[in-house]
Amino acid sequence: MLEIHQFPCLSDNYGYLLHDPDSGETACIDTPDAAAYLHAAQEREWQITQIWNTHWHPDHAGGNEAIKAATGCTVLAPEIDAERIPAVDRIVKHGETVWLGEWDAAVIGVGGHTNGHVAYHLPDAEMAFVGDALFALGCGRMFEGTAPQFWTSLTRLKALPPATMLYCAHEYTASNARFALHADPDNAELQTYAEEIRHRRDAGQPTVPSKLLRELKTNPFLRADNPELQARWGHPGDAVATFAALRAAKDTF
Template sequence: MLEVHQFPCLSDNYGFLLHDSESGETVCIDTPDAGEYLKQAGHKGWQITQIWNTHWHPDHAGGNGAIKAATGCRITAPAGDAGKIEGVDRTVAQGDTVMIGERRAQVLDVGGHTLGHCAYYLGGAHIAFVGDSLFALGCGRMFEGTPEQFWASLKRLRALPGGTMLYCAHEYTESNLRFALHADPDNEALQAYGEDIRRMRAAGLPTVPTKLERECETNPFLRADDCDLEARWSELGGRIGDPVATFAALRAAKDEF
């Protein structure tokens, strides 16, 4: 059995510990707060054996050194970002795999937020850890990549089975909802999703993880090739028949929203 232990840390990050009960292995998915990760693992009675970094930003890899010093764990990081990440033992890229016990995770290239950003997809468990590449109703800022690269990354995630649960790294959903409704105001599935999000946040509940099939219906950044969305955004920088241009227009608008 695999168990994901999710907990808040820093101001709006989520921490994730992935535990395999058969092998006893525990993986930190990113390390925004070393002390909180070590405390949470201790409360669960788990020994941290690995870190899987999605990208180099300090709120994702800043705790590597302290956790490795405390546990002796092995650190895996994306090859494109590894030069900026402390303590890396192995680098990975698209098509590589990593293991927790006997369970295999596929490494996906989801660059765009950073050049080397990767995600970890465990098909047998129907889960993916996507870092800052994709959020509930949003995607990461395009700090280093290009629209072409980022759109290709989002299509790679969109191609996963619809039942995949996406573990994204921040609680940004209410803010993303406001922009999504601005970008795609006639989307009835989005309106229904928004009602659920408001109820969850009013009750203090996380909106993460989120199911991919719902994101495909409602997340404008996954729908940049939808004809209605392209038509709406063609007057705002997008182009009908050119989803890269529509994605770029959406991302630029979100940056200023």
């Protein structure tokens, strides 16, 4: 089975090392802090062979050059963002497949936070690395994309198997939960989830990864096609407008 090492980076990022014991390959999922990644790999005696970038922001690709210099690894980056990502060896785009040993990962275009953002879905491992496109109870700010584009991206993630574990890039869940309760206050499952999050954070525990099935029931940004939420936000029958209203409200919440 694949092994995942998750560790804090910078102020609120998570770093991920994905290791295949059979092939000995290890992939960095983004590179917010080169030193932290190299130290984590060294502690486990894992050889970093690849970097899978989700998008161009420096807290996701800023460690590429140092890690590549230290390990000789291959750097993968999304096509649209690649010009702003250091040390790229291979450009990937929606619909393509990447490999870690014998494990395949589908590249999913999830533009909106940045235009070129991608996620990596490993179906046989029931996991997806979603960067800043989707968070537990939230989604990324719409820095570059449009609401229709971002909603299309989220519908692609919504269509993954419900058992998929979502590995997002930041520990934002507590603040996301506060907005989600504001956006969807009558959601009983959300209320239960938010309480669990509060207890986990009080205990210093991570809230990531999260299961897609739970996010589908509680994450307001994934529920923009829900008639009750649409009515509450004044856009009956319009998922894109509901998503746009939710995203704008979260920006100033």
